[in-house]
Amino acid sequence: MKFLLDNWILVLAALTSGALLLWPTLVNSSQGAALSPAEAVRLLNREKAVVIDVCEPAEFAAGHVAGARNIPLEALEGHKSLPSNKTLPLVVLCKSGARATRAVATLRKLGYENAQALAGGLNGWREANLPVEKSA
Numbered sequence: 001m002k003f004l005l006d007n008w009i010l011v012l013a014a015l016t017s018g019a020l021l022l023w024p025t026l027v028n029s030s031q032g033a034a035l036s037p038a039e040a041v042r043l044l045n046r047e048k049a050v051v052i053d054v055c056e057p058a059e060f061a062a063g064h065v066a067g068a069r070n071i072p073l074e075a076l077e078g079h080k081s082l083p084s085n086k087t088l089p090l091v092v093l094c095k096s097g098a099r100a101t102r103a104v105a106t107l108r109k110l111g112y113e114n115a116q117a118l119a120g121g122l123n124g125w126r127e128a129n130l131p132v133e134k135s136a
Helices: 002-006 008-031 037-046 058-063 097-111 121-127
Strands: 050-053 090-093 115-117
Touching: 008 090, 037 090, 037 121, 090 097, 090 121, 097 115
Parallel strands: 050 090, 090 115
Antiparallel strands: none
16 A cells, blocks of 8 residues: 555556546447448348448449448438338448548437448448449
8 A cells, every 4th residue: 555655646647548548449339439341241241231321422423332322411311211210220431431420420319329330431441342333
C-alpha cells in the first residue's frame, strides 16, 4: 500500500493509459463496428441481408454491388424501397463509407437495429476483389 501512496502519479498514469487503450473497443462495441467485405458476403449468403447503397444515382450507375438498392442518403427516411421486415440485416454502403455511417444512424432511429456500414464502402468492396456491376 505504501508503494501506491508513494507513487500515486505513476499509478494514475498507468490507469489512464489503460483506459485510453480500451476506449476505442468500448465505443465500437456500443455503436456496432463497420463490417468487413468478407463479413458482408457472409451476411448476404447466410442471412439474406439487404444491401442499401446511399450514393447519389449517378455514382450508383457508375458502379455498385450486385443486387444493391439505391436510396440516396437524403431520401432515406420513409423510402418505399426499405424492407418492411426490420429484423433483416442491412449492409449499408456508399463510395468511401462516410455517408454509410450516417445512414446507419438514421436507419437505427427508424427501427432497423441490424443495420451496419461496410468498412471502406464500395472502394473497400473493390479492394477485396468482389464483383461490381454498372447500370445501363
